Amino acid sequence: MPIENRRVHVRPRLARLAAGAPEPIADGVWVVRGGFPLKTMNVYFVRDGDGVLLFDAGISAMTDAVAAAGASLGGITRVVLGHGHADHRGVAPGLDGVPVFCHPDEVADAEGDGGDHYFDLSLLAPHGRFLLGSLLPVWDGGPVVVAGTVSEGDDVAGFSVVHLPGHAPGLIGLWRESDRLALVSDTFYTVDPQTGIHGHPRVPHRAFNWDTEVARASIRKLAALEPASAWAGHAHPLTGDVRARLERAAETT
Template sequence: MAKATKTASTPEAVALRYFQALADHDLDAATACWAPDGLDHMYGTAELVGPRAVREFFAGLFAAIPDFRFEVLDTTTQDDRTAVRWRATGTFAGPGHWQGIAPNGARLDLVGCDVCVVRDGLVVENHAYLDGMTTARQLGLMPPQGSPVEQRMTSAFNAKTRLAGRLGSAEPERVADDVWVVRGGFPGKTMNVYLIEDEGQVTMFDAGVSSMSRALAVAATRMGGLKRIVLGHAHADHRGVAPSFEVPVYCHPLDREDAEGDGGAHYFDFSKLNPIGKLLLPRLLRSWDGGPVQIAGTVQEGDEIAGFRVVHLPGHAPGLIALFRESDRVALTSDCFYTLDPQTGLSKGPARVPHAAFNHDTEQARESIGKLAALEPSAAWPGHANAITGEVRGQLERAAKAT
């Protein structure tokens, strides 16, 4: 007798008993298979906690599909879990609705898989996988595969993708050996994010605005995958995509609190903007921001990143950094200087000190432009708009002195 009880409590036996109970629409027997705090992860459909939630879910299913049936196709067991591949059939006849959908008489014939975790003879966790697209097609929510309607939907989707590309971020543009810029932001694409080839992957310098996440994910993936993100500083339009990538994010120690907090907004002074800037820029900053970033570590003056040296250039932000490469004297400068008017988004005129409305310390920002000039860059690529080339040192020195 003891041996029979043990056999009946094996993961496979419990899983088969559970699915037989569902096939019989016996909710008492089905819920008796569950531990009191068991979790049922029905991916894309529901997250159920405990036998009561399981009962309510299947009661609703059976009310919508009265002839619902399960057939176990095969099982595989390892340790405390059993994978059950099943076939489910039925007619969406009602009277109950399902997932908010009114019954329409659709005939369902689906194959899926559940992975039941069993301990002490009870299901403690279940992972249910179902082909959502096939389900949607059979319910009539999606058109038949290969049908003219589906082809038109695909064409419309591709048109939307092309339009989003034109309005969003541009293709990567090579600006130096192993360095690419992705320009984004609507409408002028004035936000610059730099991808630096780094041992078969890429390091991202500055993280733009949140709307650039897909374009940057595509670009980084095509270049070998994203290794890490280094923030030039913590402002909203430079940390935007960082929370959407599962890679380590680094910044200067003096910007860590702002990167993990309000993005430096506590020292912005919008009263220094013109009336249009006062109205628009606070709203734009909120729309650009991806939110606080978990900082994995910090970088400081002199550290090496993908062949570049970190240069601390405080002022616009307390922890603003640039990356400088000695071999070709290319500088990626974040917002050490501007080449655009932030109130209009237009790139016009010479390099200049960043707008005082967004600076932590404007006089310190001037000094940092001078420090950058002393490096004698061959090209200085900023966080927005176009680079300065040619007589770079002279342009930067004039910017530092301009009032």
């Protein structure tokens, strides 16, 4: 049975400001876009029995909106973290009683500092250093308690887990062969974290990567799946010739 969410009726106006309503993007899959400043944080909902699971968990300010969206879709069964950074685990601690899962290589950071120990904000421009240094602690919901792990090839609500390390050691995507849909967290960026400007897909900014060269290889691994669409943790999906776009993204710095 899906677990009831307890925050559904709390501060609905604030919730609407922090995130939108769930938008259907594929059979049994929805996205809630939220966060500040630019509503570029994506939380995915995937049909999971009578309820929905969350893939990625946005920022803490999205908690009420995500809980309300989950309730409207039958209740949140579980949270699966694409990775454990502050802006991807944010709502998880506020969803009372909902179990959290991630890749084994991500457990320590999801339960710890959210990867902060390998971030290097000195690689950002001064304004970006100030902006991201200020926002990361506000975005974060804090450490989560991991109830279990999912690894390469595991079935999660009709999707297959794909390990795409680099940006984070245990970053995962969810892949559905039937419609070639990929939900991939921060495997690539299409928005500049320092300016909010959208552009072509590229390797995530080095300031936030566990290992940038490994991240590059993971983009190529994703490209080889030939997705029809690839939805990342931020901003808009990749469509069209996704393989070629990803192969070019892997070459970026």
